[in-house]
Amino acid sequence: MTDIVTAAMIVIGDEILSGRTKDKNIGHLAEMMTAVGIDLKQVRVVPDEEDEIVAAVNALRARYTYVFTTGGIGPTHDDITADSVSKAFGVPCEYEPRAYAMLEANYASRGLEFSEARKRMARMPRGADLILNPVSVAPGFRIGNVHVMAGVPSIFQAMLDNVVPSLRTGARLLSTTIPCPYGEGTIGGPLAEIQKAHPDTIIGSYPKYLDGKFWTELVVRSRSQEAMERASSAIEAMLSEIAKAA
Structure with a gap:
């Protein structure tokens, strides 16, 4: 790379x-x-x-x-x-x-x-x-x-x-955005575990407030398309688990 x-x-x-x-x-x-x-x-x-x-x-x-x-x-x-x-x-x-x-x-x-x-x-x-x-x-x-x-x-x-x-340039940082219907208090713990399991990515969490509800925009960044997709899949699975438990 x-x-x-x-x-x-x-x-x-x-x-x-x-x-x-x-x-x-x-x-x-x-x-x-x-x-x-x-x-x-x-x-x-x-x-x-x-x-x-x-x-x-x-x-x-x-x-x-x-x-x-x-x-x-x-x-x-x-x-x-x-x-x-x-x-x-x-x-x-x-x-x-x-x-x-x-x-x-x-x-x-x-x-x-x-x-x-x-x-x-x-x-x-x-x-x-x-x-x-x-x-x-x-x-x-x-x-x-x-x-x-x-x-x-x-x-x-x-x-x-x-x-x-x-300028000498490097590999571009790829990114993908995943909308999350839950606030950071709900996803904070499992999201930290996902970040720890995917050290070749940067996972950002950006709280939003609309129509009286908190939600979160999750952004996964990586120089590897595969790494970004793996972390994104883990986040999607985490959101599905939260939805099932709700």
């Missing part, structure tokens, strides 16, 4: 933590990773503070195959992601020649000053590769296994489209 490939995400920005901005990037990344067989294992939201960003980057890049960051690569004083990632890798943060030239040409074509603030968007860790931005030109960057991208959803999504083809 293909090796399991993992990822983590760092969402950077005081505006996310304050609630002024509602994140739209986590769900999109999760969907994209699932589609290509990469397990998104963790998401952290951190403030615009260098020490917090450095700690998160170093912790997650050591643990997961890929790390994706969003936010903090704009032109203002609080956009400190490039500096923080540079510090995490122990390299200088400096103007990247290609990024600088792209931005300079873009602002010239629009008759706008290439100000010191705008030049900040060409700064990145020494040795980083560009992640192209087809929406607003200002690029993201990749260093090691860390991919640094914009927080604006349309730009993040466009950058991610450019990144995904370069």
